[in-house]
Structures are given as structure tokens and as C-alpha cells.
Amino acid sequence: MNRPSPLLLSLFLALAACQAAPPQAPRRPVTRAPAPAPAPATPAEVEGAWSFGIVGDRCTARVAHRDMTLGITAGPGRQASFSLSAPGRSLPAGGPLRLAFSGDGGGWQLPGRTDGRRAASASMPLNDAGEGRIRDLLGGGTVSVIGRGVSAPTLSVPDAGVSGRDWYACVARLSQGQGQ
Amino acid sequence: MVDGPISTPQAASGAAPVPHAAWTAARRDILEAFAAGEHLIALLGPTGVGKSLLLQDIEHSLRSPEFHVQRLQGDEWTHGATPAQVLLIDEADRLDDAALKQLAYRVTGFAVLVGRPGFAGRLASLPHRVVELEPLRATEIPAYVALRLGRMGLERRRLSKGALTALAEQAGGIPGRLNLLTGASFLVADMAGAQQVEAEHVNEAAAFRADFPADGPSARNAVPPPSEQAPRAEPPPPPSRRETEPSDEPPPEGPPTRASEPPMSEAPVGRGLPGSWNERIAAVAAILVIGAAIAWLVFPARPGGPGLPQAPDRPFTATDRPTAEDFTAPRPAWTDPGTADAAQAADAPPGGLEAPEGAGGQQAASAPLPSGAMVRVVITYPRGTAEASQRAADLSGELRGAGLSVGEPFPISRAPGEPVVSYFFHEDREAALRVQQVSATQLGQAVPRLGPVGATLPRPGAIEVGLPAAATARDERPEPAEDPDASAPEAVTPASPPNGALLPTEAAQQGIALSWRAPVEARPGCCFVEVVAVEGGGGAPREVFAAYAEAPDQQVVRPSKPGLYAWRVLTVSRAARRYTASPWQHFMLGEAPS
Incomplete structure (x- = not known):
């Protein structure tokens, strides 16, 4: 049997090396528009930062993140309200929802609804239970919105620290009917 | 100055002095002022009312490893020396005006200046608070005398009701005078051979004092002169008892009560010793003793000196500190730290509290505003x-x-x-x-x-x-490391609305923009804004806005009611953990409420 000449062998190997990459499939002509680039995914949970204020007969606080902001207003009188806003369409327009909190101090839910501009709100009397809910929030936990069409992330609420506990005195005064 | 509080015999009961009502009130006021962050207290009262003893008690109460508490006499003040954080000065009327001004205007610290009522005039132009130590009430005097007699080892039953009334009239509720007259009255009665101490004995003892008034005009007002009590041409000392005038001897070594206590009271000199020479010797001795006691009253020894009867020194315990029982009237807690530097101090009345000005610079009748942060x-x-x-x-x-x-x-x-x-x-x-x-x-x-x-x-x-879960837990952490060199941030300069501006009511609906010139490095969150409604009638300022400003140089507020408002900005440095308050500014919204 004749052995292949070294020259032919080298030529074969060289050609084989050149063909190491798999052959590409023939290009097909584009027949439709490319799919839109995927939007940056909204994280499942975002952490907000507290800020506090005392404005007239109201005690105001906010847990803010660019993807979700929770506002808390105690007063005037013995009423407290929560507001939630999220950019885009992550909250439905004009629909019922529930505001749910879970934290070290316990959990609670509050019925609310969104307005035409997709801003959610919920309110409650500023009684012992209302005070307790605000206290729970100040202690830290997570706030989520439950309802149809909701895609807003869960808001992680940090412990409000001494600022929040100081601000809570404002809430307690209102709750006790002392006003500002 | 001598004993103020009603005291029980220490040896018998081991109890601390039992304060009388005025003493308790004055003590409470001073500790309350301390807790409230006030700077300068003038403790005023007539000689013998117990100011020095109260000062010692205050010293005990405030003594702490954290504070440098210094008690001194007015003539021990040294110009140029850095005064202690807590400074208690007896006989402060010996301080000159420069020293008073220095104490009144220092940015931090607490000082109590003790003086007689006339001292108030020298403080009139300085920011301070007056605490007056009043004499004993008439209803308290019997209990006080009873306790005093027990302490002196004298029999209570020997003191007649008339004598007690006379003591009350002659001493005018001044504990120091009561101490002196009580002992002296027993002595006079003993010299007269009387078992019962009567009003005449008290009046005779008082007559010696009347010849050598120890007190200033204020003290004389407190106790009517004996001539008003029992008019007579001249003091009626017992025969042959005025042969020797009371001498101007230095204060006696021991407490004056000892001079009139046993053995003289227990072994009366004149009793059972007929004969004029014995009486004369006894009278001379008595006059010397009373004279020494009067001299002690005229030249009060320094607190802590040997000539003063004092509450025994007690080791400082937590119960010596101010407690809730020491205070009755809650007050807003103002403190003095964080005030703007001297440049701002020129605008803001120093002393920790600022009197608000109404629109147009008119003074408003209201509680003062704090120059430091509200605690x-x-x-x-x-x-x-x-x-x-x-x-x-x-x-x-x-x-x-x-x-x-x-x-x-x-x-x-x-x-x-x-x-x-x-x-x-x-x-x-x-x-x-x-x-x-x-x-x-x-x-x-x-x-x-x-x-x-x-x-x-x-x-x-x-x-x-x-608070921990267990009440008995103790903080055993090491001392924190602090950086005292971190400089305070620069105070902002309020710009608008101008101080004293009168704004229409509608302005509140649109929002009143408070603006200021911020330091160069100021960023959002740099500045904490406070707006308070300044109520009339001395009420405490009511907070209507308090928050970190949304912008570094402006904050919009919407006061809900017409009235006088004060506002300021505290520049805060997160890095240095320090702040500086701007001076208060005022504006009037609409018409001031009547």
C-alpha cells in the first residue's frame, strides 16, 4: 500500500485547519422588522430611602426609589393616607388594589385604588391601629401592591432610624388629637 | 448665709435636709433651667435665707463625671481664665461688670450667680433668669423651729407659744435668723433663770441684733426692725448686760448653734447662783457669745468653711440628680449648641434664647426662641x-x-x-x-x-x-472616639423674606419661599429648615415646618394661619456631624391675631 506523500499530508492538514469553523448557513433575506430591544427589566424589589417633614398640621414622610415611591401623610386630623407612584404602566389606571406590608413588627394590608394617572392611594383612620401600621413601616419591611395589572416592584423599606422615630412623635400627637 | 432647708438631726436620722417649700421651688427652678439649656441664673434672696446651702445642693445635684462643676466666691473670679462648664458663684455681687457680661454671653455652659436682691439691677441688661429664694412661710416656721431645737439638743417644751410667735415675727422667716434667735432666746431665758422661754426672751435676744443689723436694706424689709415690733426708746437689755459691746470678732469656729446650745442651756449660768457678780459674769459671757454669733451673721463665712452649719456632705448618687419630682412645670427644651458664630451672634441676642421680633422690629410678647437646636x-x-x-x-x-x-x-x-x-x-x-x-x-x-x-x-x-430588655444591664462599651477637630459648617445668611416683612395672607396659599445664601459647598440636604409660629402671651413657639430643605438655598412653606412666624436654617454637615444655626428671622402673615 502506498503511503501518502508528506507533501500531500501537509496540504490536507492545512486545508483542514482552514475549515475548522463550521460552515455558516446561507443568509436569508430579512423579511420582517427586527424585534424591539428588550426594555431594562424592572427589578422585583427596590430599596427606598426615607425622608421626613412636619408641614403645618401634617406629618409627611416618603420612601423614595426611582421605580417606586411611597408617601405617608398623617393629618390633618386623625386621618392618615398612603400614596404610591411608579413610573410607566406598572400600576393600572383606575382600579382597586391592596397595599401590603410585611416586616419585623408584623404585616397588614390596606385597600386602595389607583386614579386615572395610575397613582395609587389608600387611607386609614389615625387610631391605635393606624399608629401601629405607621410604626411597623418605620421599623422596616417590604411594601408591595397587589391587584390586577400591577407590575410594580416590591418596595423594600429600611428601618427609619432615629429620624423616623423622632418623626413618629408628630404622628402620635395627631393621633392623640393634639394637632400641631 | 446659713441653713436654708429644714433639717433633721443628721446623727439621729441620717436623713438629708428636708427642704421647705420656697427652697424646693428655687431648687426646682434652677435644675429646670439647667435641663432646659438656659445659660445664666441669678439666685437672689436676703442674707440668711439659705442661698449658699442651696448652691451646695445644686452642686451635688449637678456633679457628674461628664461635667466640670465649679463653685466659687465672687472674689475668686479670675479674669481671662476659662470658666467651668457649670459655674456656681456665691456672692456674685463681687463680680465686676465685665465678668458678668462674659458669663452672660458665653455660648455654652451654665452659671448660677448668687446675690442679694439688689444684685438684680446689675443683671438687668443681660440675658438671665431670676430665681428668688423666698423665706420660710409662717406656717412652716413651727416645724422648722421644732426641728432646729431637736438638732440643737434643746427641749421643745420650754419654748412657749408666745416665744414661737415672737421668733416668727423677729426672724421674718429667714432661716439663718431663726437659728440665731432660737439659740439666743434660750440663752437669755437661762440667764434670767426662767424655765420657759417667753416672747420677751426672744425680743431681748433680737434687741442685740437690732443694734448691729447684719443685713442690707432688703433684709431689713424682710424682718421689721424690733422697734416696729415693740416700740421703745432704747433697746432694753437685761440690767448690766450691756456693759460690754459685742465685738467685731471673726466668725466663731463652730456653728453658731453651738454657742447657745448645751452646756450653757443645760446648765444655766444664773440659776441657783444669787448675787450680782455671778449675774454680771454670766451676762458678759452671754453678750460675748451673742456678739460672736452676730458677728458670724455679719461676716458670713464661705460655704464649706468652718463657721457654717451645713448639710453634711453626701456622696453623690443617682438620686441626687434631678428627678421628675424636682420639676413640675414642663417647659420647651431649648439648648444652646450649634449657634452661629460671632458674626451671627451680632444679629442674634446671645445667651441661648432669642426674643422674637415682630414685623417692623416690634417686640412680640412671647416665649423666647432657642438659639441652638430644639432638643x-x-x-x-x-x-x-x-x-x-x-x-x-x-x-x-x-x-x-x-x-x-x-x-x-x-x-x-x-x-x-x-x-x-x-x-x-x-x-x-x-x-x-x-x-x-x-x-x-x-x-x-x-x-x-x-x-x-x-x-x-x-x-x-x-x-x-x-432601653435594653433587662433593666439592670449596663453600658460597658469603651469610650467612643470622637473627632473634636471637625469644623462646624458655615451658617447660611437668610435672604428672603426680609426680617420683619409683612406678607399678605394670600402669600401662604401660593407658598412663601424662604431663601438664603448658602455656603459654596452646600448641596441638597445640607440645610434643615425650621419655621415656628410665635404665639402671644408667652406661649412656647409652635413648630409649623421642620424638614431638610429640598433645595440648598430655598424652601417653600405654606403657613395655614395669619400670625407672626420665625424661621431659620441649620446648616448640617454629615461628614463632620456638626451643624450651625442661622439667626432667627421673622415675618408677619396677614394681621397678627389679637
Whole structure:
């Protein structure tokens, strides 16, 4: 049997090396528009930062993140309200929802609804239970919105620290009917 | 000055002095002023009313490892020396005006100046608070004399009702005079061979004093001269008892009460010794003794000196610190740290409190505004622990009783293992020390620390007290490291509305833009804005806006009612953990309420 000449062998190997990459499939002509680039995914949970204020007969606080902001207003009188806003369409327009909190101090839910501009709100009397809910929030936990069409992330609420506990005195005064 | 409080014999009962009503009130006022962060207190009262003893008691109460408490005499003041943080000056009328001014205008610290009522005139132009130590009430005098007799070892039953009335009239409720006259009256009665001490003995003893009035005009007002009590041409000493005038001897070595106590009272000189020479010798001896006692009253020895009867020194304990019982009227808690520097001080009346000005610069009749941050105490306790909740409530009451502004106790999940007192800006350390001092029974020797701050910076003046699960836990952490060199931020310069501006009511609906010229490095969150409604009638300012400003140089506010408002900006440095307050500015919204 004749052995292949070294020259032919080298030529074969060289050609084989050149063909190491798999052959590409023939290009097909584009027949439709490319799919839109995927939007940056909204994280499942975002952490907000507290800020506090005392404005007239109201005690105001906010847990803010660019993807979700929770506002808390105690007063005037013995009423407290929560507001939630999220950019885009992550909250439905004009629909019922529930505001749910879970934290070290316990959990609670509050019925609310969104307005035409997709801003959610919920309110409650500023009684012992209302005070307790605000206290729970100040202690830290997570706030989520439950309802149809909701895609807003869960808001992680940090412990409000001494600022929040100081601000809570404002809430307690209102709750006790002392006003500002 | 001599004894003020009603005291029980120490040896017999071991009890501390039992204060009479006025003494208690004055003590409470001073400690309350201390807790409230006031700078300068004038403790005024006539000679012998007990001011020096009260000062010593205050010293005991305020003594703390954290404070340098110094008690001295007016003539011991040294110009140029740095005064102690807490300065208690007896006979302060010996201070010159420059020293008074220095004390009145120092940015931090607390001083009590003791003087007679006339001293008030020299303080008129300086920011201060007057605490008057009143004499004993008439109803308190019998109890006081009874206690005094017991202390002197004299028999109470020997003192007739008339003598007691005479003592009350002659002494005018001044404890020092009561002490002197009580002993002297027994002596006079003994010399007369009388078993019962009658009014005439008291009046005779008082007659000696009348010849050598020890007190100034104010004191004379407090006790009518004997001539008004029993008019006569000349003092009626017992025959042959005025052969020797009372000498101007230095104060006696021992307490004056000893001069008239046993053995003389127990072994009366004249009793059973007929003959004029014996009587004369006894009279001379008595006059010498009384003269020495009068000289002691004329030249009061320094507190702590050998000539003063004093409350025995007690080791300082937590119960010596101000407690809720020491205070009755809650007051807003103003403190003096964080004031703007001297440049701002020129605009703001110094002394820790600023009198608000109404529109047009008119003075408003209202409580003064603080120049430092408003102290606010936050109490935390372990969640779900009823006992800790009760302790927190007790502590809250105690601090409120001391005039501090305390928030609702707050349950937390992660409570500290020992009592913790935290402040968050260096300027608030003094306030934290006060908090610790007031609540020493619960906090023990917990050392106030610069507490950690999270993402949200606390407002200036915030003090946090963390209670542990176990009441007996102690703070055993090492001393915190602090950076005293970090400089305070520059104060802002308020720009608009101009001070004293009159704004229409409608302005509030649109929003009133408070603006200021911020330091170059100011950023959003740099500045804490406070707006208070200045109520008339001396009421405490009511906070209507308090928050970190949304912009570094402006904040819009919407006051809801017409009236006089004051506002200011506290520049806050997170890095340095310090703040500086701007001077208060005022504006009138609409018409001032009548």
C-alpha cells in the first residue's frame, strides 16, 4: 500500500485547519422588522430611602426609589393616607388594589385604588391601629401592591432610624388629637 | 448665709435636709433651667435665707463625671481664665461688670450667680433668669423651729407659744435668723433663770441684733426692725448686760448653734447662783457669745468653711440628680449648641434664647426662641416586652418632667443590650449629657455616644435613648472616639423674606419661599429648615415646618394661619456631624391675631 506523500499530508492538514469553523448557513433575506430591544427589566424589589417633614398640621414622610415611591401623610386630623407612584404602566389606571406590608413588627394590608394617572392611594383612620401600621413601616419591611395589572416592584423599606422615630412623635400627637 | 432647708438631726436620722417649700421651688427652678439649656441664673434672696446651702445642693445635684462643676466666691473670679462648664458663684455681687457680661454671653455652659436682691439691677441688661429664694412661710416656721431645737439638743417644751410667735415675727422667716434667735432666746431665758422661754426672751435676744443689723436694706424689709415690733426708746437689755459691746470678732469656729446650745442651756449660768457678780459674769459671757454669733451673721463665712452649719456632705448618687419630682412645670427644651458664630451672634441676642421680633422690629410678647437646636428625645425599647414598655413610659414621664421634649416611646426589634444614649451631632452632646443626668436612675452611667446615622440624617437636636430588655444591664462599651477637630459648617445668611416683612395672607396659599445664601459647598440636604409660629402671651413657639430643605438655598412653606412666624436654617454637615444655626428671622402673615 502506498503511503501518502508528506507533501500531500501537509496540504490536507492545512486545508483542514482552514475549515475548522463550521460552515455558516446561507443568509436569508430579512423579511420582517427586527424585534424591539428588550426594555431594562424592572427589578422585583427596590430599596427606598426615607425622608421626613412636619408641614403645618401634617406629618409627611416618603420612601423614595426611582421605580417606586411611597408617601405617608398623617393629618390633618386623625386621618392618615398612603400614596404610591411608579413610573410607566406598572400600576393600572383606575382600579382597586391592596397595599401590603410585611416586616419585623408584623404585616397588614390596606385597600386602595389607583386614579386615572395610575397613582395609587389608600387611607386609614389615625387610631391605635393606624399608629401601629405607621410604626411597623418605620421599623422596616417590604411594601408591595397587589391587584390586577400591577407590575410594580416590591418596595423594600429600611428601618427609619432615629429620624423616623423622632418623626413618629408628630404622628402620635395627631393621633392623640393634639394637632400641631 | 446659713441653713436654708429644714433639717433633721443628721446623727439621729441620717436623713438629708428636708427642704421647705420656697427652697424646693428655687431648687426646682434652677435644675429646670439647667435641663432646659438656659445659660445664666441669678439666685437672689436676703442674707440668711439659705442661698449658699442651696448652691451646695445644686452642686451635688449637678456633679457628674461628664461635667466640670465649679463653685466659687465672687472674689475668686479670675479674669481671662476659662470658666467651668457649670459655674456656681456665691456672692456674685463681687463680680465686676465685665465678668458678668462674659458669663452672660458665653455660648455654652451654665452659671448660677448668687446675690442679694439688689444684685438684680446689675443683671438687668443681660440675658438671665431670676430665681428668688423666698423665706420660710409662717406656717412652716413651727416645724422648722421644732426641728432646729431637736438638732440643737434643746427641749421643745420650754419654748412657749408666745416665744414661737415672737421668733416668727423677729426672724421674718429667714432661716439663718431663726437659728440665731432660737439659740439666743434660750440663752437669755437661762440667764434670767426662767424655765420657759417667753416672747420677751426672744425680743431681748433680737434687741442685740437690732443694734448691729447684719443685713442690707432688703433684709431689713424682710424682718421689721424690733422697734416696729415693740416700740421703745432704747433697746432694753437685761440690767448690766450691756456693759460690754459685742465685738467685731471673726466668725466663731463652730456653728453658731453651738454657742447657745448645751452646756450653757443645760446648765444655766444664773440659776441657783444669787448675787450680782455671778449675774454680771454670766451676762458678759452671754453678750460675748451673742456678739460672736452676730458677728458670724455679719461676716458670713464661705460655704464649706468652718463657721457654717451645713448639710453634711453626701456622696453623690443617682438620686441626687434631678428627678421628675424636682420639676413640675414642663417647659420647651431649648439648648444652646450649634449657634452661629460671632458674626451671627451680632444679629442674634446671645445667651441661648432669642426674643422674637415682630414685623417692623416690634417686640412680640412671647416665649423666647432657642438659639441652638430644639432638643427632642426619642426613647426606644424592646418590642413585645411589657416591662420594658413600662420602663420607657416611666422614663418618658421623667424626662418630660424635666422639661424635655420627648416623643412617644418606640418599640424596636433589635434593642441594645444595655442602656444607650446617643446623639448625632457634636453640638448635641451637652443635651445628651443632660438627658443622661436626668434619667440616671434608669440609664445609670451610660455614656452618651455619637450614634450612627443611616441613609437619613436625623434632625439637629435629636437624642436617642435605647432601653435594653433587662433593666439592670449596663453600658460597658469603651469610650467612643470622637473627632473634636471637625469644623462646624458655615451658617447660611437668610435672604428672603426680609426680617420683619409683612406678607399678605394670600402669600401662604401660593407658598412663601424662604431663601438664603448658602455656603459654596452646600448641596441638597445640607440645610434643615425650621419655621415656628410665635404665639402671644408667652406661649412656647409652635413648630409649623421642620424638614431638610429640598433645595440648598430655598424652601417653600405654606403657613395655614395669619400670625407672626420665625424661621431659620441649620446648616448640617454629615461628614463632620456638626451643624450651625442661622439667626432667627421673622415675618408677619396677614394681621397678627389679637
